[in-house]
Amino acid sequence: MRATVYAVRLRTGWRARFTVDWDTDEGFWLDAAYRAGIAEGWGMPAMDLAQAGGAIVRLKRLLPLGEAEAGCRQVQAMLNGERGLEAGEVQALLLRLFDDLAEGRGKYAKRSGWRFGRLKGRGANKANEANELSNGAEEGCEILRASVSREGRGMGAAAAKLQAMRVRALLPLMEGRSLLQAEAAAMLADRAPGIAPGAGLPGLLQLGALLGALRLGAAVAPGAPPRARRLRCRRCGSGEAALRRTACASCGSAACAVCEACLALGRSRACGLLVRGPAPAASPLGATAAAAGPSAADVCARWGLSRAQRAASEQAVRFLRAGREPGLAVERAAPGRAGAAEGLEPATLRRQVSPRGHVPAVLPQHWVDNVRALLRLGYGRLHRRQRSDDDAIALETPHGDPLAIRPRSFLLWAVTGAGKTEMIFPLLDAVLSAGGRALLATPRRDVVLELAPRLAKAFPGRSIAVLYGGSGDRWQQADLTLATTHQLVRFGQAFDLVLIDELDAFPYHGDPMLHYAAAAARKPDGATVLLSATPPSAMRRAVRFGRLPCAKVPVRYHRHPLPVPHVLVMAPLKRWSGGASNHAKNVRGLNNRIADKQAATLYARIESSLARGAQVFIFVPYIKQIEALVALFRRQAQRWGISATCIDGTSSQDDGRRDKVTAFRERELRLLVTTTILERGVTVPRSDVFILDAHAKLFDEAALVQMAGRAGRSADDPDGRVYFCAAYRTLALTGAIRQVTAMNRLARKGGYLVERSHGGRRIRLSGVRNDKFNPGRRGGGR
């Protein structure tokens, strides 16, 4: 869309603005009756509305929205501190600047003219010239005086009042939102059909912006100052690499940038309008909650957590409440004042400094301050960033760069099967009871659907919005929002707590867009809690150096150690899975026979697993390998004493996946060949895990740990078996084993493990002990 640029003189000086609906602005500044109507509808004396103190200089030419906004910023930079400027001078400035811009545009126009000119032939060029001539009347500036009566030009007072009341009705819907124009229209049509203005939407939004309640801007715009020359999508944060420039019929620009990264969620483009709700109030977490709320231990006690879970949850809740306070304390900087006087448990304060808890409980306050400064926890900074609202209609700067705000993050590092979901509840409770808004983002839709009823039961009386592609709650404003990760782009500065589940899982993994969206959805002073069993190495490093507070849950809910993977060295799959046919055997000769021998070892282990009554997961790196393997294993089924129909494979491209997983869980299937698609979120009691080609590049450390985490999840069979079948050891492979053993060690040290007899390995399956098979050299009993 296109926008008008103008400069208006306020009491504080000249202000450059752009508008998507000039009539609204004209009425707002110049039409007394219109202003009176607005003031009445808005509930504010007309005198308190921002007032034009003199002339308005308007550029006649409509500019593409992105250009208009960027240009406005430049003009404003020049106008700052120039209070005495005359209208004529401002006009000259505007003309100079936007003619520059127009020349820049002219470059594109020339280029496209050349392209289309060639296509269109001579006649078209003539038409172009004619067009340019007619445009000539639209060039230049116009100076409008407030004193000139505008009666009858704009809307009447009654219409204005109605419009202002509509804006008021709109505000609660827009809170914490960041929507494209089309989305805003859809939201209004859905949530407030009474005020849905149809074609008048820009006018309504523009009035909201004039009243300082909404923030309008281009959806794709130049980045924050160090990168101000490059464009960036304000919705998903994608940079130039994801932007495509095309000729655009809606703004007339020949090179209008469109973001292709978030295209699936609507088109974000340089001339597209992005509407954001009012700037958020300060987060209700913090001082009040810390002072008035129940203690962290009390919050966590209600939820029936295990000891390890509770310890970590308490730490996280303290983080949520306490994080802000030390910052204030630093700013107030009263040396010698005791920590206790700051309305906060001093122990909490210190635990923040060292997440590992090595700092003794009692320390001199100044020493703590020094350490904090040393660690650069950066707590004070948020407060210095708080917006100054000296002008009711300050230019819409707070679009800002969400990544520039240092995140207040906490990592909850819980092993697979630790019961992360249960640990979320106390955190949500802490935020909701303080009156804040919370978001739980998970990568999977089925997790969202499964969690929704549980959360509704746990927090009766709180509104809950459940968001996923095609969900009905799409525009609902709720205390607690449960969403798949992509839905986050529709929020802006909305939540006091953003909980990100499985942050290393597929959609986040390697997608900066979602990280940006998660950062943008959080209030500037809100907190992020990250949940993971396998945090990426950068994050682990941050934890090690104390940059990221963290709580670890090293033990599963059943308090048995994680099964430690055994490594079986064997030839890669490509050698032996195809080698089942006689033909291939002859061709490949010796290599093949070796491979078959190793395969026999594998078969023996699978047989023993099946014999002890376990469900067998077989993970392979590629989908194409599944079919061949299923056929191969089915031939072995007789020997293993199960029917061939008990063996199946599934992958992301399998429509019957859900049924197969259910069948596997109910033991109708005994052996399931699959890819990393089932690496997370699947709990099958009494299962053993075989990872074939564990050396494959596709299996990184996190994937290996996650897959290994499928074994031994139930309390009645806590030590499942895990085998990494690899041609050679990779860093990821050894790293995964190290992670598992380290967690076990931590659990033992923390005293979280149940006492158990060391008399060999016991399999608790209807009294049958597994001693048919002797695993041989490596990887047998522990």
Place this chain on the structure above:
Amino acid sequence: MLLNRLCGACRTRIPWIWAPMCPVCGRPGRCVDCLRRKLTYFKGARCAVQYRDEMRDWLADYKYRGAERYTGVMAAMLSCAMEQLRNDFGGAFDLITAVPLAPGRLEERGFNQAERMAAAMAAWYGIPYRPLLKRTRDTEKQSGKARQGRIADMRGLFAPADDIPAARSLSGPRRILIADDIYTTGSTMNDCARAILQAMPGAEVYGIAWSRT
């Protein structure tokens, strides 16, 4: 070839029209629309693919979601229709034009998919592109409408664009090509052809469309 950029799975899924049967519109089967039509203003039309579910998704991505990066691939597919048309009706065309969008929709969408494809064809085949048509009124979206409704809707919907000089109609080009994305009953194509003939009597009008329902 742009189509080589597609992955194998997508490429094999394209339901090409290999053997057009209807001599007029090239539908690969019995075509009642061409039989029923009383006045056919265009000489012939060809379509590249059948409008099946995958194709509908592709077109929806392109048109409604605005995935403009599809332009190249779509145009490459359209060029198959172009080849068929050249085979059946002979080579040189003097002008190519596109079915226009309603102005409101054009502003909302930001681009006219038919025009983008036509422009690519123009570049590849060296035929000058010119917008010759305009819409006289807005209609509802054509998708999701019964046959009769579409035909009634289309009548007199298009008119020659204002800036076609009247003088050019006499000495002007003879063989004109209209590009569109979907050919359903042929009523759009027919009305466009009528409008062009109105401005340039004596011209021969042909049509290409990306898909045929």
